[in-house]
Amino acid sequence: MSGTALETEARMLRIARKFSVNTLKSSRLCSEHMYFGNTRMGVISVVQQNCCLRSYSSPPGDVKSLRSVINPHISRIRNIGIMAHIDAGKTTTTERMLYYSGYIRAFGDVDDGDTVTDFMVQERERGITIQSAAVTFDWKDYRINLIDTPGHVDFTVEVERCLRVLDGAVAVFDASAGVEAQTLTVWRQADKHQIPRICFLNKMDKSRASFTYAVESIKQKLKTKPLLLQLPMGEAKTFRGLVDVVTKEQIIWKPTSDLDDGKNFEQKLLLEADDPNLFQEVQDARNTLIEQVADLDDEFAELVLGEYSENLDLIPADKLQSAIRRVTLAQKAVPVLCGSALKNKGVQPLLDAVTMYLPAPNERSYEFLQWYKDDLCALAFKVLHDKCRGPLVFIRVYSGSLKPQSAVYNINKSCTERMSRLLLPFADQQIEIPSLMPGNIALTVGLKKSATGDTIVSSKASAVAAARRAGRDAGGEKRSSSNIESLLLAGVEIPDPVFFCTIEPPSMAKQQDLDNALSCLQREDPSLKVKLDPDTGQTVLCGMGELHIEIIHDRIKREYGIETYLGPLQIAYRETILNAAQATDVLDKTVGDKRHFVTAELEVRPRLGERATTKPAIKYAVGVIEELPKEVQGAIENGVTNSCIQGPLLGFPVQDIDVTVQSLTMHPDTSHTMLSACVSRCVQKALKKAGIQILEPLMNLEITVSEDHLSAALADLAQRRGSVQEIQSRQDNRVVIATVPLAEMMGYSTVLRSLTSGSATFTLELASYQALNSQEQSALLQRRMGLV
Numbered sequence: 001m002s003g004t005a006l007e008t009e010a011r012m013l014r015i016a017r018k019f020s021v022n023t024l025k026s027s028r029l030c031s032e033h034m035y036f037g038n039t040r041m042g043v044i045s046v047v048q049q050n051c052c053l054r055s056y057s058s059p060p061g062d063v064k065s066l067r068s069v070i071n072p073h074i075s076r077i078r079n080i081g082i083m084a085h086i087d088a089g090k091t092t093t094t095e096r097m098l099y100y101s102g103y104i105r106a107f108g109d110v111d112d113g114d115t116v117t118d119f120m121v122q123e124r125e126r127g128i129t130i131q132s133a134a135v136t137f138d139w140k141d142y143r144i145n146l147i148d149t150p151g152h153v154d155f156t157v158e159v160e161r162c163l164r165v166l167d168g169a170v171a172v173f174d175a176s177a178g179v180e181a182q183t184l185t186v187w188r189q190a191d192k193h194q195i196p197r198i199c200f201l202n203k204m205d206k207s208r209a210s211f212t213y214a215v216e217s218i219k220q221k222l223k224t225k226p227l228l229l230q231l232p233m234g235e236a237k238t239f240r241g242l243v244d245v246v247t248k249e250q251i252i253w254k255p256t257s258d259l260d261d262g263k264n265f266e267q268k269l270l271l272e273a274d275d276p277n278l279f280q281e282v283q284d285a286r287n288t289l290i291e292q293v294a295d296l297d298d299e300f301a302e303l304v305l306g307e308y309s310e311n312l313d314l315i316p317a318d319k320l321q322s323a324i325r326r327v328t329l330a331q332k333a334v335p336v337l338c339g340s341a342l343k344n345k346g347v348q349p350l351l352d353a354v355t356m357y358l359p360a361p362n363e364r365s366y367e368f369l370q371w372y373k374d375d376l377c378a379l380a381f382k383v384l385h386d387k388c389r390g391p392l393v394f395i396r397v398y399s400g401s402l403k404p405q406s407a408v409y410n411i412n413k414s415c416t417e418r419m420s421r422l423l424l425p426f427a428d429q430q431i432e433i434p435s436l437m438p439g440n441i442a443l444t445v446g447l448k449k450s451a452t453g454d455t456i457v458s459s460k461a462s463a464v465a466a467a468r469r470a471g472r473d474a475g476g477e478k479r480s481s482s483n484i485e486s487l488l489l490a491g492v493e494i495p496d497p498v499f500f501c502t503i504e505p506p507s508m509a510k511q512q513d514l515d516n517a518l519s520c521l522q523r524e525d526p527s528l529k530v531k532l533d534p535d536t537g538q539t540v541l542c543g544m545g546e547l548h549i550e551i552i553h554d555r556i557k558r559e560y561g562i563e564t565y566l567g568p569l570q571i572a573y574r575e576t577i578l579n580a581a582q583a584t585d586v587l588d589k590t591v592g593d594k595r596h597f598v599t600a601e602l603e604v605r606p607r608l609g610e611r612a613t614t615k616p617a618i619k620y621a622v623g624v625i626e627e628l629p630k631e632v633q634g635a636i637e638n639g640v641t642n643s644c645i646q647g648p649l650l651g652f653p654v655q656d657i658d659v660t661v662q663s664l665t666m667h668p669d670t671s672h673t674m675l676s677a678c679v680s681r682c683v684q685k686a687l688k689k690a691g692i693q694i695l696e697p698l699m700n701l702e703i704t705v706s707e708d709h710l711s712a713a714l715a716d717l718a719q720r721r722g723s724v725q726e727i728q729s730r731q732d733n734r735v736v737i738a739t740v741p742l743a744e745m746m747g748y749s750t751v752l753r754s755l756t757s758g759s760a761t762f763t764l765e766l767a768s769y770q771a772l773n774s775q776e777q778s779a780l781l782q783r784r785m786g787l788v
């Protein structure tokens, strides 16, 4: 056998063996990743041969169809996210989806730490999803790109980033808890991105599961119209199946004697004789559904009032399904399904609903796409670091196409990069493909500078052409360069971190390694910020929560082998101004034979009533902007933005200010760097004059606690400057809704656990920034100066 043939066979054996492994215990980041050949032909031949190796284990049933579906028709693609509160069952549901679609031979168990999508060591140990993992699989004739998103609020940015590339989402609920805090947060994020959703009431087998309660909480808390497409047959211990309200078919899972994997179920029309009460319930539910849909969809209303007005029973299932699809896509209502992922019930109908009711990529509209026409526009939405192949970047293509071995241009980084390979992330395998078409998602190899959230286009010329179109189509309105840039970007808004701490390597010799590790981690996770403390020269980590920083610390140790020391965790305060103030600054420097001369006059003003932002609004007095070339404007904007990164009092970011450039004169030889420096100094002067107010992060806190421990939790909250807004009942528990300053929440999880014997859970989410009173502000100043 030739060397190549031997290699191919070895590869085939490895592939076959890998499919037969029931549990995927090794970390996939370090494991050898297999390629199915470099060319399309290679893909076909290896897959065909592999299909013959049935004695090892059959590969996923549909792998052979890869030949025809490397780039399925856009209408057959579903880019779907699964979102929910922590522990609602997203990972378990994903595993079941992969199993039923044939991409894994046995499902993993979150509790045993062997799932496919939770693959980082920390995720397996802690049983939570930290980084969203994108997984591709086929269900019937559809390509599903599924993204499992994290439930912990420290990783909200991960959720936001995923929502950007999704066309639809499945919201998973614990049927015994209904809508929980994090679901609400993610739901709002999905509203912001206008993502059509379906709801899956999971855990119907749990002792306190209640379909009615969960539906009611969706109605009340999410302020949406649930469309009940299924009714459960039994609840808790008696939960055994579902009735499809649209088709009136009952689906009952029947375990075989040796296996209860949920593959075996009976689907048949529900007859009155089977269960008269249930039959009537389904009949009523179908009529209600028809009325709801007719209220929301004119086309369907015509059918109901016309052809079928005499007998609603005669409305064909496919007409009702099409109407449900239209109202779901228009986000006028949300289909609701139910099941138990753990007990293997309800996941196949959920997959059918995903393909039936959620949109294809071409059914969504994205504003930025109009500027690209048919040119490539893609978004890098996730970066992984593979020890052998370097950074792997997950990309979604919106328009145009992507090919391996080609150069692409990153708008955010203003650089051209070369991409060597394109891979489809099929379950835990990656399959090399020759091109990626609009609407699809893939992994790229070779992009070294691209980070999560970057927009990728075919070339600089294409970016310039798009910018020109965006500027030209502005309808006479003058847009600043940063406005045009934001129009072109498919990127994600990253909230500012609320916690920070210093991080030190064990010795100076390891500093370089630590810097490398941190820059890799930052490319993966843009919510992690790293900066250098200008006074002490120490590296500072800024993150979204205690858990976030803890995980980063852990990953540096495990993945990069560096034992680091973290300083005490501190709060990321903000600074703002109390009054308007003006300042003038003059820079006059001669470097070599060049004279750099600038005079700048600026005014700073508090911005009222808008969403808190650290991005200063930059304005120009009448007559100033007309005279300024674009590059000079860019340098001024740079200077203003830089001066707001570190406020004059404690060095925290400055928020909510307007800066007006009142006059500016400069010598023609002046460099842009000198101009920025002068503007920056002038803003700092004005800020100092305007009076600085320190702001602290105020958090929304939701504690779910049993009645017996409620008073202990409330007493503790009072000590933390907490303000209780509402106490709700949720089944046997109480839910405390409060706001509390983040500064009072250090180590809260440990305290709450001991106060409530581990029975309470909580979620914490940034609400706003509130002003410290003068006593608190001077106490903080003293602490920061080391006086107390």
Ligand SMILES: Nc1nc2c(ncn2[C@@H]2O[C@H](COP(=O)(O)OP(=O)(O)OP(=O)(O)O)[C@@H](O)[C@H]2O)c(=O)[nH]1
Binding pocket: 084, 085, 086, 087, 088, 089, 090, 091, 092, 093, 110, 111, 127, 128, 129, 130, 150, 151, 152, 202, 203, 204, 205, 206, 339, 340, 341, 342, 343
């Ligand atoms: N009774 C019951 N338990 C379930 C069901 N689905 C999941 N679980 C359990 O609920 C726990 C959380 O499940 P996961 O799948 O990790 O939930 P998740 O939403 O992915 O959690 P995070 O990634 O941490 O946000 C595990 O102990 C599961 O075994 C279900 O249908 N019924």
